[in-house]
Amino acid sequence: QSLWQGRFHWQVLAGGAPGMPQSPSGFVIHDTLSARIHPRLACAALAAAIQAAGGEIVIGAAEEEAGPVIWATGLDGLQALGEDLGKRVGSGVKGQAMLVEADLRDQPQVFADGLLIVPHADGTVAVGSTSEKEWLSPDTTDEQLEAVHARALAVCPQLEGAPVLERWAALRPRARSLAPMLGEWPGRSGQFVANGGFKIGFGMAPKVAEVMADLVLEGRDAIPEGFRVAASLVSRKGR
Incomplete structure (x- = not known):
């Protein structure tokens, strides 16, 4: 309480x-x-809000402009930071998930047996995910996702027979600290890093955005010690 x-x-x-x-x-x-959210629709809503406020969204190569830059570029960004500093600051973890057609919009999300089963308001349910440190292909699905599906059916029988609408896989950025990596890019004045969220990155995105905006726009640094870039520069056994 x-x-x-x-x-x-x-x-x-x-x-x-x-x-x-x-x-x-x-x-x-x-x-x-705990709250439910539809990641794709949430991102679309955020993009619309940025454009409504006069912001511009450029997909692909963009011209460099004067002013501060926040590098929130996933695994590629972790690798670029590591190369720049000459240290391994993180890695990618593959995740496979699926979307099924089942109208459970009035039910809460479920976390059980290591899985998340998340009903959406559009009559779909997201199920995931795997967590793979080793893989042959970063963006293809395989029998590991089918095993996730089987476990989800055991936990939530209401999904039995629900058509699978989509399967996908991608690499998530995992900072060496296992926490989000936030703060100034060492040695690069006016450049900042927001990366490494791994499994919790999306859920923490609103607070991460608030903290980074305070830092970049107002110079107020409220980043927890464990979330700083320096936390991923310390050697950790097995990481």
Whole structure:
């Protein structure tokens, strides 16, 4: 209650009710803090807001302009930073996921057996994902995704028979610190880094944007120590 300031609730409920995920213990944990979001539609809404405010979105090569630059360029950006500093600052982790057609829009998202099952308001459900440190192809799906699908069906029988609309795979940027990597690009005045979010990057994006805007536009540095670029320059065993 103190952590969530009485605004959200965390409770243990008996399972078995319609719409609840399958639970070996017979109980589920339900909280009202977690939120659902449709990543693609959220990005489209953000792009529309930027353009409505007079901003310009350039896809592909853009001309360099004067002023501060924030490099939020995923795995390519991690590799470029590492090459510039002569250190390994992170790596890519492959994730495979899928979108199925099932209208569960009135139900909460489910996290179970290491999976996220996220209903969207458009009658689709996202299911994912794998977490692969080694792979043969960065952007193709394989039997590992089919195993994820099978686990999702075991947790959420309502998805049984739901058509698979799309399968996809990509590499997510994983900073050496395992946390988002934020702050000034060492040795490059006026250039900044926002990278390394890995699994939590999208969920933390609003706060990351706020912190980076404060730093770049107003010079206020509120970046936690573990999120700084320097945190990924320290040698960590096995990372």
